[in-house]
Amino acid sequence: MNKILTLTALLLACLACKTPEARKPESVRTGSFIDASVERNKKLNAKEQALIEHIISKNGDNTYIASENGFWYHYNTKTDEATGFTPKYGDIVNFSYNLKDLKGNFIYPETNFKNLDYAMDRQELFTGLREGLKLMKSGETVTFLFPSQKAYGYYGDENKIGTNVPLICEVTVNSITKSQEN
Template identity: 30%
Template sequence: MGCSKNAQTHPPVGGVLSKNDLEVSRNRMRNLNSMERTQIQDWINGQPTKFYPTQLNYWTDAQGFDQRQRRQDNSLISYSYDLYDFDQTKIYDQPVARKDAKFGHFDEMKAVEDALRFIRDGEEVTLLVPSALAYGTYGDEKKIDNDIPLIIKLKAL
């Protein structure tokens, strides 16, 4: 997950979320996810590249991607990725890069961590990621707002 570890959450006055508040929040996320999935599918329909859904709820341009052999916990991987919005505008000038990251011990967006389990060494894949699997309701507190789906170009080095 890409959320900041020190992000403060503040319960409402009274200290706890009511069942109703939790239900409102759940429904909001469900509706947002459904809307984003429809928007991403519409975007895919206008692309020359074919994209395939994965079990975790993002898409990739590699067919059968998450059916491959899975990398094990504690194995090492070096990777980099660039982030784009759905206007295909690059968000950061420099890619995010990690060298010899150990599975089970690094903190990454859910979709990126999942994709790294299946990517082959030297391979580059494009991920289409709903906001819930990217930076969610908080954004990255820099250039990425809350509830923004992303295009991630991920490369295993």
């Protein structure tokens, strides 16, 4: 009887020390939301690119350049390559610009954004314009075609520019003042 009790106690001790098993989840989620978002953004990007390419093809007088940053531009006024310089980090750029929708309707005329001073990459400015200013020299005027992700994107400007609105932006750089660091 003693042997049976010892064997039973030993068996119970072994079974009581069993490691806990992980529970299986009730539902398995996949990246379906992210996949749907990616698909929506691809369609939006393709639609905006088609609209921009249509504008470029209609405007055969100007030679548009595709930037490495995902927007298109052409020079209205270009300075000589040998003269002038493009702004670097910290330089103060004095410029004016206007914003239009892709149909050419003014959203903000130049009077809203005239003679602004911008410390290059030290102040807030929408992505496309910040990258576009880096391509310009003093005295140049450039027309940019920004897809919505390079303009104000999903949120807009919370005023006149809505969600996912591509823009036409005409920018004139009045002057560039080098910073003390450069």
